[in-house]
Amino acid sequence: MVRELELIEALREMLAPSASAPGVLRWLGDDAAVVRGRGYAVTSVDTMVDGVHFRRGQLSPDEIGHRALAGALSDLAAMGARPGEAYLALAVPADMELEEAAELGRGAQTLASACGVAIAGGDVSAGEALTVSVTVVGWASDPGELVGRDGARPGDLVLVTGALGASGAGLALIEGRASAASVPSAIATDLRASYGRPRPRLAAGAVLSNLGATAMIDVSDGLATDARHLAVQSGVAIELTLAALPVAPGVGDVAAQLGVDPGRFAATAGEDYELCACIPAAARSLLETEWDASRPTKDLPAISWIGRVVEGPAELSFRDASGALSGYEHSR
């Protein structure tokens, strides 16, 4: 009990920048946080459990905090919502030191500050396994600004942001399933960071929403799984081209060590937190122009056109792959 209160006190100091965020009227220390509403609330909850979604020995505490918040914010990015507040619920096992738990809070706060998010509240309790449950709330003035999973239409083109496979390759290095010896060391560092500190694509999601995305999802379970969600929710067929997938630097080396085709690895390794979006074909050229114009100021990733939406049963297929692919085939 005293430990919990100590931790709450340490987190209060750590998360103090959030208390002065605009629109936050009450935060930690009351029965509930109070924030100014702005139109429509977009809310997602993401839970990460030690031993299931990560292992404490493989990540630093601040990476665990960063990653849990990033996973939740990625859902807001996939809706094209402006991020607002986050609420951090921790279940802390008896063997976790106060400093370790506080460090986790620091990792979340650093990412929150970078994304303009206020961590306005949360909850601390004892637990068997470290469990980090993050609720994030974003806002939209009009529901029409938001992009669901259900709006893809035949004729749309499919794109993905950034590059795929880096997080899965990073995890393979961390777990020693692949050796970093054949990968340039700067690239190996990047791969590990892709796993430990993924960047939610908030700016990219907002721009894609503005430029007419009809359906969008974040690539958390692997593109093969997540793009299928778009097909099923939209009731359309989606055809992707494995060879068109943007494979992150170094992923080829790691995939080779694991005996897997790099494209297949990129399509099935999860936790890249890139965005997969469907765009009307007619909007492609304007999107490319605007994207290139916005990239320097908004720190946008590259985009790759990887397939199309067609009439047909609500399924995902890869035109150049034999057999079905599913998420997490190789990453764990």
Place this chain on the structure above:
Amino acid sequence: MVRELELIEALREMLAPSASAPGVLRWLGDDAAVVRGRGYAVTSVDTMVDGVHFRRGQLSPDEIGHRALAGALSDLAAMGARPGEAYLALAVPADMELEEAAELGRGAQTLASACGVAIAGGDVSAGEALTVSVTVVGWASDPGELVGRDGARPGDLVLVTGALGASGAGLALIEGRASAASVPSAIATDLRASYGRPRPRLAAGAVLSNLGATAMIDVSDGLATDARHLAVQSGVAIELTLAALPVAPGVGDVAAQLGVDPGRFAATAGEDYELCACIPAAARSLLETEWDASRPTKDLPAISWIGRVVEGPAELSFRDASGALSGYEHSR
């Protein structure tokens, strides 16, 4: 993986009434839920972990779902906020059957319907211990409608709703630390239900806010702990009278079996989820009149005047108790 998807599907059916709630535009099945904002958002997260906050063997799955949601909604009641939406994050251990987890969702949905709350989203993952993390969002048109913990002033009177000790006594019966033999069976049933299905005091919180409460908290950790939070956050001394506490029927018998004074038991046993509020002395008579007038239509509990706010160091004291009291002295 398949199990999680099955459970999500079962929960989707279970929670279907929430999908048609007014103001819910998107819910389960998208990256995030979308709901219409209404002024100021009041948000609280409450996590309950098997083995820490409850034991699966002692409660039915629907009681676990009810209790987790009730604990979170109780925080909204303590702010005087109108409840809006809830988000349910479950970490489910391998030995939990689909039907058991679905039953948990049903317990939460039944309470949500009774309180006019929409369960608009959530998250399901694997976990070692069953963990239920509930985020609730309430709304207020104006922040002045909300009651924090920090507004108590010398001269205020202190009241508590309902009766205390019932949940702690129910747990003592469930755990066999006390025998139900000396308690009338209807009362023993009520005591157990107080533990298994606490009722969040949402209507009472709204009325107390309207009638001028200056500070308010829900009694989750025991009155001795929670009233101290009001004193510390408001920077005032609070004096309560142990003999004035409303002790729930049957608590005297159970406390006697445990060798504890009933008032002391009522002040320290937690999880009653009643409200403790501070009210300007001048507002007492109007409050009593209005309360009595509203009771039949709003199903309000009784209220008891249990102490006062005075100048002095920010502390809680009981005028008729020797030594300090703290929450959970006897309940576990």
